[in-house]
Amino acid sequence: MLVADIMHTPVITASRTATIREALELLHRHRIRHLPIVDGEGRLFGIVTDRDLREAVPSRLAVDEALLARLAEPVETIVRREVITTHPGEFVEEAAQLMRQHKIGCLPVIADDAIVGIVTHSDLLSALITLLGVDAPSTRLEVEVPDRVGMIADLTAIFKQQGINIVSLFVYQSPEPGRRRAAIRARTMDPRRLIAAIRAAGFVVRWPKLPDDRPEGGKGPA
Template sequence: MLVEEIMKTDVITMKPTETIGKALQLLNDHHIRHLPIVDENNYVIGIVSDRDVRDASPSIFDDSEPEEFENEIQTIMSHPVITVHPLDFVEEVASIFYEHEIACVPVTKEERLIGIITEKDMLYTLIQLTGTNVQSSQIEIKVRNIPGILPKVTQVFGKRKVNISSVLIYPYKPDSRYKILVFRIQTMNPMPTIEDLKEAGYEVLWPNMPGMSS
């Protein structure tokens, strides 16, 4: 999946000379948490979060006219800004979120802002990629870590004409000679398929219910 498929294109931005007070108003009015700061050519030169704005705002107990609201937003923006391209893969962007501990990234093309991705967008995309947003059953299988094992396992599902919503693969930590295949299939009764898998010699780790043959 590509960034351009999940990014938001209606991005609220600010110019660097606009005020912290206006930033606070924009964040509240649009119920957003981040504001890219762009120059006259729509190049991203900074970014501010709702936390940045709150930290720079005066106390709610201050009854005087707060001068802090009149400070320019560029005085509190973070820069330089990590950006991604619309044709980057979402899976690669997820690692950027993790490695840099950030909550959003602007999307640029030819260095100009065209969209934004937030951690909420990433979480929803993960839900879609794993198939948990549709009614389905999950089956986890321990298999040998050898080439060609995935199509062999999916043949078992094909015999029952079961529709596969998603497939995930991750290492079996106790023994690198094996890996775990996680299937989500569009049926509320996975038992016949599980029995087929066991008859074919595969070890089903989940579901592992009492009374199931091993």
């Protein structure tokens, strides 16, 4: 999945000459938390967040001249100039890594020097739900396999034999050395027959735990 698949477009932006009041109004009107600021050529100049604006304009019980003057100042006076960006062809997991690394809440998407989209934490969570198949009727299984070539192919062959489609499949490192775990969503609401077949092939099913399960000490196929 690419950034282009999940980004918001068109992007709500403000000119660097817009006032702080206008920037606040844009955030409230569109219910957004990040506002890219563009220059006269439409290129990304910087970004402001709802937090930046709250700090720039502290809440007051009464409107006074100082507050009105502050609201009339150009938004470029509070803009963050150093902006971490991505591009439409980036993989979503790389965009997520960028956001975590820099501790930021959004990534403007740039193509040919123009801002063509924006990706937020919410977009990445939605992408994760889609990639994991959580939004489709299915059952989640976790199966431990030896970290050897061909083990995942052997495991997925069991699904084919049982006539059960795989909605999603992720593999991650097991706490046990030399092992990996496959997190699989299968298009079935009754996985008992499938689980029995997986166990019969020598794999360890870590989840789900069936009512008659006993602790499993197996290590999977030798």
